[in-house]
Amino acid sequence: QVQLVESGGGVVQPERSLRLSCAASGFTFRSYAMHWVRQAPGKGLEWVALISFDGSNEYYADSVKGRFTISRDNFKNTLYLQMNSLRTGDTAVYYCARDVLTAGTRGFQHWGQGTLVTVSS
Amino acid sequence: QSALTQPASVSASPGQSITISCTGTSSDVGGYNYVSWYQQHPGKAPKLIIYDVVQWPSGVYNRFSGSKSGNTASLTISGLQAEDEADYYCASYTSSGTWVFGGGTKLTVL
Numbered sequence: 001q002v003q004l005v006e007s008g009g010g011v012v013q014p015e016r017s018l019r020l021s022c023a024a025s026g027f028t029f030r031s032y033a034m035h036w037v038r039q040a041p042g043k044g045l046e047w048v049a050l051i052s053f054d055g056s057n058e059y060y061a062d063s064v065k066g067r068f069t070i071s072r073d074n075f076k077n078t079l080y081l082q083m084n085s086l087r088t089g090d091t092a093v094y095y096c097a098r099d100v101l102t103a104g105t106r107g108f109q110h111w112g113q114g115t116l117v118t119v120s121s
Numbered sequence: 122q123s124a125l126t127q128p129a130s131v132s133a134s135p136g137q138s139i140t141i142s143c144t145g146t147s148s149d150v151g152g153y154n155y156v157s158w159y160q161q162h163p164g165k166a167p168k169l170i171i172y173d174v175v176q177w178p179s180g181v182y183n184r185f186s187g188s189k190s191g192n193t194a195s196l197t198i199s200g201l202q203a204e205d206e207a208d209y210y211c212a213s214y215t216s217s218g219t220w221v222f223g224g225g226t227k228l229t230v231l
Binding site: 035037044045046047050057059060061062063095100105106107108109111112113114 | 122124155157159161166167168169172173178208210212214217218219220221222223224225
């Protein structure tokens with residue numbers, strides 16, 4: 001079965017960096033686009049970033065563009081999110097999600113359990 | 122990248138039907154048939170219930186149905202059950218190649 005396991009969350013000071021990882025199993029990782037989606041405490045879902053199946057295309061929400069970088073290692077079946085210049089507003093549970101179909105991007109079919117990032121001095 | 126507009130809350134009794142709207146623009150909801158819906162119970166990860174406006178992922182009950190007219194998509198849940206009480210989010214692909222979520226709707230089953 002599809003499994004997505006995030007790691008790397010924690011407490012970090014403003015302006016510092018953090019890298020999240022998402023280990024994937026149970027499907028052909030290299031065939032699917034992948035996403036990061038976050039949810040601030042008590043708030044709604046916010047899409048963060050998308051990377052194409054082969055890593056050749058990346059897209060970002062305006063709120064993180066220039067500070068966050070999504071990447072993937074199709075040999076290690078792992079998705080990453082490098083987060084730089086963190087702000088208190090980045091505090092959230094970060095989910096990795098697998099796209100619906102192998103062609104393009106259609107939504108978020110499988111989700112990890114999430115990892116909490118807290119940005120605080 | 123403004124969030125799609127959803128009602129904050131809806132409520133109904135068991136057995137009834139409800140519809141949740143999701144309003145965007147011609148650059149997202151109105152421009153693509155890539156609208157999806159998600160159910161989220163407290164403390165849990167979201168679950169995909171509809172994609173491509175009307176499609177069910179495998180394992181999702183067909184009490185959930187989707188539609189779209191112009192810049193507004195809708196999710197209808199028929200035969201409400203207690204376990205349907207949750208938060209519901211719409212999401213749409215956009216002309217920028219990004220995705221945008223709605224603000225979420227809290228469904229209360231009375």
